[in-house]
Amino acid sequence: MSFQNHLAYHSMYQKDKMTLGFILPTARMSKNPIMENQLELARKIEEYGFASLWLRDITMQNLNIDDNGQKYDLWIYLTYLAAYTKHIALVTGSVVLPLRHPVRVAKEAASIDQLFPGRLIMGVASGDREKDFTALGISKQESGPLFKENFEILDRLLKEDQPTIHSHAGLIDGTDMRLIPKPESSIPTMVTGFSNQSINWIARNGDGWLQYPRSILQQAQLIQDYRALTEVHAPGDFKPFSQSLFINLLENPDEMPVPIPLGYSVGRNRLVDLLHQFQAIGVNHLAFALYFSKRPPEEVIQELGEFVLPYFPTHKGTGQL
Template sequence: MGIQQNRAFNRIYQKDKMTLGFLAPFEPMTNKLPRMENTVGLARKIEAFGFSAIWLRDVTMQDLKSDDHGQLYDLWIYLTYLAAHTNHIALGTSSVVLPLRHPVRVAKEAASIDRLFPDRLIMGVASGDRKKDFEALGVEREGRGDLFIQSFDFLDRLLKEKNSTIKSELGTIDGTGMKLMPTPVTTIPTMVTGFSQQSLEWISEHGDGWIQYPRGVQEQSSLIKDYRELADRKQPGVFKPFTQTLYIDLSGNPDEEPKPIPLGYRLGRNYLLELLYKYQEIGVNHLVFVPFFARRPVEEMVQEIAEEILSYFPTHNSVN
């Protein structure tokens, strides 16, 4: 059974089309921890409006010298909480930091989510870059690329093979005498985030898709082109979607021209619609709005995008 049978995958990803989602927490970054008081309410509205996914980050420690705190709660615990308070919207990890989590535990957590909330998990994985998280957990940050590959291979085999026999420095699975419990209902899409200290060739071959950071349209277009060519060379005819984030501060003036902010733009909705069409044209299959630099209330931004833009990039009807 492949990812093409996964309903979350089909609702988010189709060739030559793009859907929209949001990254939590749905509030601006400040020097204070996120309150996350409005997250469930907004998640329900995002689902009701018809957006395709909500994404969560994997952050452990607060860096007291940075305003970027990620989210307040543990990734898997909060994802479970959101899943229980919503009905069908896909929930993505952006991303599980594999060097800081044992792959057997990640497999157990992901399979449990898939059993309790079938066809809702999209699992982004990454090598991580937050120094304080590595320091706190006693993991050598400089070696995270090699550890990522080891963990990815272990995790991928454990989730996708029927009876895995795995011998690794991270542990041993004897497929004749043990198996993961529970097993996933369907194949859980596993996507590499950023470069994760790997080559583009490795990413195009091993990931079920690729999650990337914002870039200008021309630069992103070139990257997507190279990725798709490599992916098709490795696995001809296999669709491997491309996801990216975009930081936005949506102006109340629909005709306000774009002004750069970190990793995105402050702009009016008419220019946002133009920009989204450009990203779709170059091959972005899912775009995740990030409101961390928003000056306008996020609730207003969500509603305006839902009412004025979402119909041009609708969530796909599942084929299953």
């Protein structure tokens, strides 16, 4: 699949290079996410030149944990951010396909792409939050098959002009109906995690892969396996690999990395060393999560923007808006 006209894709992804972004909210994890200053911080992230903002798809607040995402509905908040920022890529990390009707997802994604051309990178997932499944009356045990079916419907609606689709979700007769609007350009659609699928299926069907943090060695092996399979299914095509990384940026810039859940407490200079390692193994984009950060997000964003981002600059998009 060619994304030659997709500005966000080209600003985030090049072979053998890595760019940086942020998962929102940039506040420390809490039962009630702090959202009041997130637009201001999102604009600051864009002004420094970071490549992306990532949003999550969470329906219900789990009162037993502190991880509740950006609180607002994924598509509504993404539209809000798109309206008040200029060009930064907006990544769904990720649309939980078993919990959303695929025709509605296709319409939402196409609408975003029409209104804000070339800014959407669509991550999709099978979902892992039990209470969301319970609240919506959907069996989590069926999330794998539902993801696969809904992905295929979504993919056809976005990439074919007038497909005829018979599925569990409904009937679309391509002789007398079609999705409206159609996307302005091809929308990169990337599988998140494994989504209860094989790596072979992911390499064949996704336009890229969004993954969770692992050790350098583990991630290197996964990327190697993925690249080998993408070459089998789409010889010569570049399918980018992205991941998140949780960081607690320490004030001493030379502080060595200490593991925390899904990331590190680390000083900025040693963080740069780590990021070079991730780039070397084939990570093409990395999104920071500040959920365990002990410093004000304004400080962390400023320090990363001034001292870390220059090593991993956002690419100048070659797509045409």
